[in-house]
Amino acid sequence: MHISPVLWQFLVKWLTASALFPREASTIAPYMDALYFFLLAMTILGLVLVGALLTFFSIRYRKERNPVATHIEGSTLLEATWTIIPLAIFLVCFVWGALLYFRIYSPPVNAMNIYVVGKQWMWKAEHPGGQHEINALHVPIGKPVQLTMISQDVFHSFSIPDFRVKREVIPGRYSTVWFEATTPGTYHIFCTQYCGTQHSGMIGEVTALTPDDYQKWTQESTSGMSLAQNGERLFASMGCNACHSGSAAARGPNLAGVYGSKLQLANGSQVLVNDAYLRDAILNPSQHVTAGFAPIMPTYQGQISEDGLIDLVEFVKNMPTNYRVQQTLVTSQSDQTAPTASGMVKP
C-alpha cells in the first residue's frame, strides 16, 4: 500500500517522458511525415485487406459450414488485379520517395555551410567563422544549413531524427546534407552507421537557435581564427603559395576565384570546382592537372588531416584575389636568400 503511490508516480513519470512520435523540427519533416502516413495507410490497407480475406474465408468456409471444398483453378482477371493495383501503389511510393530524396539531397544555393568531421567516436563541427564544436552543433532557425561531412576513419552516419535527415559520412569523400530548422530547441544527433566499440556513444545535440541567439553564440564561441584564416596559414606553411602564387610565371594554376568555375583539365575533361574537387586535387594531384600545367605537384596524402583539408578548402573557396597569397610570399621570401629555391617539396 505504501509502495503504490511511489510506483504510480514512477510509472507516470516514465510514461510521460517517453515519446511515440518524433518532433517535426525542420522544413523537411512535414514532407517526410506525409509520405510516412501515406505508406502507413498503404500498410494498413494491405493488412486489413489480407486480414479481412483470411477472417471472412475462415468463418465462411470452415469445415463445419462448408464440408466439401469446391475446386477453383484460378482467375486471370483476379491475378491481373492484384498485380496491377499493388504495382500502381508501389510506383506511387517510388515517385513520392524519389521526390523527397531529391529535396533532401539537393541543398538550396543560399545555404550556409558547416563542416562536419566524423571520427571514432565523436563529431567535430567546424563553422566557417572558426567555431569548433564537439558532439554539438549550433544552427540558426529559418535558414538553410548545409553540412559538408567527411570521415577520418570508417563509415559513420550523421542523423538528426527530429529533422528527418541523415547522411552517411564516408571516409575519403565529402558527402552533404541540408536542413532548415524551424523550432528552437535541442535535438539528438546520432551516429547511425555501426562504427565500432563506442558507436552508441557517438551522439550529440543540435541546438537550433533564433537568429539573434545564433548571432550571440557565434560571437561568444569564436576561437578568433576563421577556417579560411587557418587555411591561409597552412597554405603558406605547406608551401602551396610557392607554386600557386597567382603570378603569370607560377608553376601552379592561379587559385583565386577558381571555386565554382569550370576547369579544363590536362586529360581533356572538364570539371566543376567544388569542395570535393579541391580536396581530391590536394591529395591526388596527378589526376587533377589543370590544362597547361605540368604534373609536378606532390601528393599531400597522409600529410594533412581532414581538418586541415577543410581549412585549405575553405581558404581557396573564399579567395577572390591573390593579394593575401602574395603577402605571405613576400614575408616568407624576405627571410630567404635565394627565392627560387623555396617551395618545391620533394616527392
Place this chain on the structure above:
Amino acid sequence: MSTSTTTILNLPDQATATLPKRNYLNAEHGLLSWLFTGDHKRIAMLYLFSITFFFFIGGAFAGLIRLELLTPQPDLVASDTYNKFFTMHGIIMIFLFLVPSVPATLGNFLIPIMLGAKDLAFPKINLLSWYLYMAGGTFTLAALVLGGVDTGWTFTTPLSTHYLNTHVITAATAIFIAGFSSIFTGLNFIVTIHRMRAPGMTWFRMPLFVWSNYAASILMVLGTPVLAIAIVLVALERTIGIGVFDPTKGGDPLLFQHLFWFYSHPAVYIMILPGMGVISEVISTFSRKRVFGYTAVAFSSVAIALFGFFVWAHHMFIMGVSNYSALVFSLLTMLVAVPSAIKIFNWAFTLQKGSLTFETPMLYAFGFMGLFTIGGLTGVFLGSLGMDIHLTETYFIVAHFHFVMVGGMLMAFLAGVHFWWPKMTGRMYPESLSKLAAVTTFIGFNLTFLPQFILGYLGMPRRYHSYPQEFQVLNVLSTAGATVLGVGYLLPMIYLGWSLKYGAIAGNNPWQATGLEWQIQSPPLTENFLVTPIMDHEAYDYEWLAHKTEQEVTTVG
C-alpha cells in the same frame, strides 16, 4: 486429435497401429551410420538438429541483446560485448539458421520424395554440404569462444578490415565455408529437379514447394560465390593490406558493399522463398483445395529470384552510391515487391470455397501471412528513397527484417516442421499444446517487434548499446515480448521431443494430403519408393486422392 468435423486428421486405430518395421530411421544403426549416410532424409535430420542447436545459440544472444536494452544505460555488459552479441546473433541466425532452415531440412527431406525420386542427385555432395555446414558452425563457435567478433553481420569495410582486432578472419572463414554448404545444397536441388523427376512429373505438376526451392536454389548458386570472393578480399585486406577497400590506398570501401549486397539481397529471398513453398503446401492441404492460380504462384517464385538480383543497392541508398543509380534501384525494388503480393493474395483466395480446418500448421501459416504482409510492406517504406533516409539504420529496419525473417520465415519453418513431423518421425505432435505455442509466438512476436517500428520512426539507431531515456518504454515492451517469444520457441522443442516417444502413431497420410510424400509410409523407407511412382494427375488433386484405390498406394513398408 479428436475426430470431430473440425479436423481432417485421420489417424490409424491407435490400439493396433505400429510404426513401419522398416524405415529410414532404423534401416541402419549406430552413430556412424548417421555420419556416413547418403540418405537425404537422414541428412535432413542431421541438419534439423544442427540448425536447431544454432537457433538456440542465436536466440540466447537475442535474449542477451534484449536484456541489455531493458534499460537505457549501458549497464549489463560493456560496449564491445554488446557489439559482439548482435554480430554473433546476426551471423548465426542468418548463415547458420535461416539460410539452411527450410531448404536443408524440409527441402532435403521432401524434394526427392515429392518428385518421386529415390534420393537427391548427389547424395555424397549432400552429405558434404552438411559437413561444410558443421565446419562453418565450428568456426563460428571458435570465433565465439576465442572472444567473438564485432563487425555486425554486414562486415562493413573499412571497419572490419582496419579498425577492429577481433576474430574477423575466423568468422569470415566460417561464412565462406557455410556459403559453400549452401551452394552445394542449391546445386543438388537444381540438378535433382531437372533430372530426377518421376515419369509424368512435369514441371507444372510439381508441388509449389519444389518450385520455390528451385527458385531459391538458383539464388544460392549464383549469388553465394560473390559473397565468397568479397569475404576473401576482406581477409586479404586484413592480413596483407591490399587496399582494394581502403580509401587511403585508393580503394573504394563501397565496392565491398556492392559485392556483399549482391549476395545478401538475393539471400533474403533465399531465406523467404522456401518458406513460401511451405505455406503453399499447408494452405492447400487445410483448405482441401488446389492452390489458387498455381502457375501464378509458381512463376512469381521465379520472378522473385530473377528480380532479386537487380535491387541490391537499396541497402546503400545513403551510403554514397550515385543518386541516379539510387533511383534505378528504388524503382526495381518496387517491382520485386509485386510477386510477393501476388502470392499473398493467391493464398488468401485458396481459402475461398475451401473446407477449412485449423490445425497448428495452418495457424502458423496464417501468422506468416499477416506478419509477412507487414514486414513486406514496411520493406516498401525502405525501398522508397526519401523515406529510407529517415528510416535506414534505425530500429525500423530491425523490425522490418524480423517481421519478414522471424514473422515470415521462422513461422513458415515451424508450420513446415509441424506439418511434416508425422512424415518425418511417424508420430503426431500434441495438437493443443502446439496450438498454444503457435499463439504464444504470434503474441510474443508482435509485442517484441511492433514497438520497434515506432522506435525506428522516433529515430533510435540500431546496434546501439545505450539509448536516450525517452525510448525506454517501448524497449521494455520489446524485451517483454522477447521473453514470451522465447517461451513460444522452447515449447515446440519440448513437446516435439516428447512426441518422438509418446506421440500418436500417424499413419501414412494423417492430413489426407495429396503430395507424393503422403502416399508412402511414414517414416519412409530408405529409398522412399518400392516402385517408381507414375504421376498421372496434377498437384493438389483432391479428386484423385478421394478416388485413389488402395493399390495405388505405392509403398507400404
Place this chain on the structure above:
Amino acid sequence: MSEVHDESNVTDPEHADHHIVSPLQYSYVFGTLLVFTAITVGAAYVDLKWLNPVIALGIASFKAVVVILFFMHVKYQSRLIKMTVGAGFFTFFVLIMMTMSDYISRAWGNW
C-alpha cells in the same frame, strides 16, 4: 527396381544425344585458338588507340566461346546446358553493368 524412364523426358529439351567430337575437329579448334592467340599478341604491339582493348577482349571472348562450344561440348548439349551457361554469363553481366552504372553516374554529380 523398375526401368521406367519417362519417355517425355527423353524427347524434351533437357536431353541431348551423346555426341563424340572427333580428334580432327579438336585439332581444328586447337589451331584456331593458336592462331587467334598469335593475332591478339600481334595486335597488342600495334597502336590502335581505343581499339586495342576492344580487339583484345573481342578475341578473348571469341576464344572462350570456341572452347565452350567445342572443348566443352556445349554445341552438342541440350538446351538446358546452353541456358545454364547463358545464365552464368548473364548474371555476371548484371553484376558488372549494375555496379558500373553506379560508378559511372557518380561522376555526373548530384543530379
Place this chain on the structure above:
Amino acid sequence: MANTIATTHDSLHPTLEHPHVHDEHVVLPQHRHHFETENQQREAGSFGMWLFLLTEIMFFGGLFFAYLLYRNWYYPAFASASNQLSVPLGAFNTVILISSGFCMALGVYYAEVRQKTMLVAMLILTTFFGVVFLGVKGVEYHEKWEKHHIPGSSFDISEFVNPPIDAKTGKATEEPLAPDMAQKTQVFFFLYFAMTGMHALHMIIGIAVLGWLTWRAHRFEFSNGYVAPIENFGLYWHFVDIVWLFLFPLLYLINRHPLK
C-alpha cells in the same frame, strides 16, 4: 548397364537400344542406385558440373569487376604496371594452357572410345602442360619479387616515378608517373596476384585431381564406357583455361598503348 557408349560415331542412340532393358537390373560399379538409368546419372553429373562452374564464374566475376573498376580509375598506373609484365611469357603460357586443354579434350575422346593407353597418355600430357604453366608463373612471380613489385611494405614505386632510360634512344622507356599515381600501381599488382593466384590455385587443385584420375585410368576404371569423371573434370579444366584466356589480355595486353 544402360550406358553403352558405342565406339563408332554412327550410333545415334547408344543408350536406348540396349538388349537388357527388360532384364533384371544389372548394376555396374559406377552406377549409383538412386538413378533410374545411367544416362540419367551421366546427364545429372555434367549438369551439376556446369552449375558448379556457374559459381566459379561469379567467384572470379567479383575479381574481374574490381579490376575493371580500378583500371578505369587509375588508368595510367595500370598501363605502366601492366607493361612490367612479360608478354612473351604470358603468350607462351597461353599456348601452353591451350595445348593442355587440347590434350584434355583428346583425353575425353579416348575415354569415350575406350583407348586406355591413349587416355592415360593424354592425362599425363595435360598434367605436364599444367605444371609447365605453373612453372612459368613461378618465374614471373619471382621476377616481381626481385623488382619489389609485390604489394606490401617493401613495394617500390621508384621505377614508375623515374622510369629507366633506354640506352639506345636516350628516352625514358615509360611515361613517368606522378608519385600519387605511382602508388596506385600497387592496386594493379595486388589484383594481378589475386587473379592469377586464384587461377593458379584452381590449376593446382586441377593437377591434383588429374593425378588421381590418371591413376584410376591406369587401373582401367574408365575403359568400359564410364567416362563421366573424365568428362566432368574436362569441363573444369577448360573453364580454368577460359579464365586465363581473359586474364592474359586484361593483365598483359590491353595496356600496351596507353591512351594519352
